[in-house]
Amino acid sequence: DTGVSQNPRHKITKRGQNVTFRCDPISEHNRLYWYRQTLGQGPEFLTYFQNEAQLEKSRLLSDRFSAERPKGSFSTLEIQRTEQGDSAMYLCASSLVGGLYGYTFGSGTRLTVV
Amino acid sequence: QQQVKQSPQSLIVQKGGISIINCAYENTAFDYFPWYQQFPGKGPALLIAIRPDVSEKKEGRFTISFNKSAKQFSLHIMDSQPGDSATYFCAASLNAGGTSYGKLTFGQGTILTVHP
Numbered sequence: 001d002t003g004v005s006q007n008p009r010h011k012i013t014k015r016g017q018n019v020t021f022r023c024d025p026i027s028e029h030n031r032l033y034w035y036r037q038t039l040g041q042g043p044e045f046l047t048y049f050q051n052e053a054q055l056e057k058s059r060l061l062s063d064r065f066s067a068e069r070p071k072g073s074f075s076t077l078e079i080q081r082t083e084q085g086d087s088a089m090y091l092c093a094s095s096l097v098g099g100l101y102g103y104t105f106g107s108g109t110r111l112t113v114v
Numbered sequence: 115q116q117q118v119k120q121s122p123q124s125l126i127v128q129k130g131g132i133s134i135i136n137c138a139y140e141n142t143a144f145d146y147f148p149w150y151q152q153f154p155g156k157g158p159a160l161l162i163a164i165r166p167d168v169s170e171k172k173e174g175r176f177t178i179s180f181n182k183s184a185k186q187f188s189l190h191i192m193d194s195q196p197g198d199s200a201t202y203f204c205a206a207s208l209n210a211g212g213t214s215y216g217k218l219t220f221g222q223g224t225i226l227t228v229h230p
Contacts, residue, residue: 104160
């Protein structure tokens with residue numbers, strides 16, 4: 001499968017716990033994006049990387065959220081001290097620089113905070 | 115202003131009919147306008163996209179109409195089929211070359227149901 005892979009697909013956690021999601025982009029794509037999608041809404045941009053550099057972060061990305069892409073390949077998104085409001089689908093996408101037509105989303109990680 | 119406003123929220127169409135979804139934007143710096151299709155439990159998948167130097171783009175049964183002066187664009191699905199039942203999102207991206215290039219701003223989504 002040469003698409004964008006996200007793991008886990010589903011995560012249920014108790015409020016206050018830390019969670020980490022992983023995204024494996026399409027191998028030749030050097031840009032990687034994280035979005036959050038709540039029920040009935042469109043995806044909202046969180047942050048993006050070009051290779052290993054994090055170039056932009058949304059105001060939505062509070063200090064409880066951290067994203068890394070250590071070797072410019074896979075990326076992780078960690079949420080510390082989860083809150084019920086963090087319940088959402090977390091989507092990863094990847095593309096080539098300037099290659100918006102190659103922009104591909106993964107199937108997402110559904111987070112439920114109880 | 116970064117918003118993209120989409121309507122209607124939901125749409126019911128008979129098989130063979132035309133589905134029309136509309137979007138409006140405010141930021142004139144947007145220069146790429148894609149439409150995405152999303153099925154339950156899946157990520158959005160690109161359907162068709164347009165740049166503001168073109169007023170219409172057609173790919174198979176899907177057509178984007180773009181009105182730059184009105185800052186509006188729409189998706190037309192001709193001969194709608196039950197398999198088209200999904201959520202559709204319009205989106206917009208800022209100018210090529212800027213640091214925000216590639217960051218998509220999405221509309222709120224339209225749930226399309228095509229009855230057989």
